[in-house]
Amino acid sequence: xxxxxxxxxxxxxxxxxxxxxxxxxxxxxxxxxxxxxxxxxxxxxxxxxxxxxxxxxxxxxxxxxxxxxxxxxxxxxxxxxxxxxxxxxxxxxxxxxxxxxxxxxxxxxxxxxxxxxxxxxxxxxxxxxxxxxxxxxxxxxxxxxxxxxxxxxxxxxxxxxxxxxxxxxxxxxxxxxxxxxxxxxxxxxxxxxxxxxxxxxxxxxxxxxxxxxxxxxxxxxxxxxxxxxxxxxxxxxxxxxxxxxxxxxxxxxxxxxxxxxxxxxxxxxxxxxxxxxxxxxxxxxxxxxxxxxxxxxxxxxxxxxxxxxxxxxxxxxxxxxxxxxxxxxxxxxxxxxxxxxxxxxxxxxxxxxxxxxxxxxxxxxxx
Numbered sequence: 001x002x003x004x005x006x007x008x009x010x011x012x013x014x015x016x017x018x019x020x021x022x023x024x025x026x027x028x029x030x031x032x033x034x035x036x037x038x039x040x041x042x043x044x045x046x047x048x049x050x051x052x053x054x055x056x057x058x059x060x061x062x063x064x065x066x067x068x069x070x071x072x073x074x075x076x077x078x079x080x081x082x083x084x085x086x087x088x089x090x091x092x093x094x095x096x097x098x099x100x101x102x103x104x105x106x107x108x109x110x111x112x113x114x115x116x117x118x119x120x121x122x123x124x125x126x127x128x129x130x131x132x133x134x135x136x137x138x139x140x141x142x143x144x145x146x147x148x149x150x151x152x153x154x155x156x157x158x159x160x161x162x163x164x165x166x167x168x169x170x171x172x173x174x175x176x177x178x179x180x181x182x183x184x185x186x187x188x189x190x191x192x193x194x195x196x197x198x199x200x201x202x203x204x205x206x207x208x209x210x211x212x213x214x215x216x217x218x219x220x221x222x223x224x225x226x227x228x229x230x231x232x233x234x235x236x237x238x239x240x241x242x243x244x245x246x247x248x249x250x251x252x253x254x255x256x257x258x259x260x261x262x263x264x265x266x267x268x269x270x271x272x273x274x275x276x277x278x279x280x281x282x283x284x285x286x287x288x289x290x291x292x293x294x295x296x297x298x299x300x301x302x303x304x305x306x307x308x309x310x311x312x313x314x315x316x317x318x319x320x321x322x323x324x325x326x327x328x329x330x331x332x333x334x335x336x337x338x339x340x341x342x343x344x345x346x347x348x349x350x351x352x353x354x355x356x357x358x359x360x361x362x363x364x365x366x367x
Contacts, residue, residue, distance in 0.1 A: 072325065072354065074338055076364040079109055081119045086357030090133035091349045098141055099363055100130030106143055108156065111365065121162045123154055132177045142186055144175035151175055151188055168198055170206045177220045187228055189217030195230055197242060208248045210240055221264045229272055231261035237274055254284055256292050263305045275303035275316055296332045298324060309348045317343035323356055340364055
């Protein structure tokens with residue numbers, strides 16, 4: 001069943017598109033549940049770490065209780081307006097959602113009851129695809145433009161009206177990923193195989209260039225303790241120590257993926273997830289020296305994006321038209337599959353809902 005509310009803006013997709021699917025870990029690497037059942041409780045979340053494409057974990061504190069383990073009904077609100085693939089979705093922590101598209105624009109959606117998913121701002125300025133978004137402080141948003149090689153800083157406060165207040169240049173190829181470090185610094189990963197660290201307190205100066213990857217850097221993620229994780233097409237994940245005494249040293253290289261690493265995200269203190277074109281998600285435990293303690297197998301398609309849902313579960317998306325929900329308190333079992341169109345990005349909104357960006361130019365809000 002499908003019911004149209006407003007054909008120009010959104011529609012409801014019926015629950016018959018939901019299918020439960022269970023998969024087991026073929027590696028047998030871990031026979032006990034991972035310690036995630038209660039990690040969402042107040043006081044255990046990292047203050048300055050990003051979930052998925054830009055949700056600050058601290059913004060999930062106090063609102064994820066009551067959603068722990070809650071099954072998605074499998075219905076979604078569809079937001080339309082982009083004219084090409086939605087490559088990035090990013091929860092802003094205040095009831096708004098940002099989306100970046102291959103149509104070169106960024107749209108801001110108000111998900112509150114009064115607006116009901118209305119597009120309230122369209123940001124233009126990039127000359128090529130927008131590949132990544134992250135939330136900064138004071139109502140600002142950072143965006144990475146793919147082929148135009150720049151990062152733009154937007155001021156979304158009402159008095160600024162979505163003005164682009166800064167453009168950061170320096171990368172020599174496409175910028176694939178941006179993340180806020182939580183201390184006024186911004187990290188970016190690029191197809192030029194480097195990561196750049198920008199200090200917004202110094203006018204956006206590039207203060208460090210990290211080298212070591214031998215192929216495109218597809219994803220960067222702040223770990224909340226002065227370290228940064230990066231995932232690359234060279235099939236590795238690197239951990240960088242950005243504390244002053246270390247100076248951006250690569251302190252660890254994680255290997256195990258058999259194909260491109262598309263996405264990395266922090267789940268909780270000392271736990272990292274990565275998704276890959278080898279159709280797997282790997283869980284890495286830095287309390288055990290960065291050991292891979294679990295491999296989750298999707299079997300069907302390359303996994304483009306992974307994010308923590310804020311309740312001990314993971315969401316992943318792929319080109320095979322599925323969003324998979326993995327319960328880490330049950331040893332990484334796939335407990336639910338949301339059927340949609342080909343999905344390029346996914347992020348937790350923080351109120352029990354999930355947002356996904358699709359290849360058909362739409363965004364879906366799942367509950």
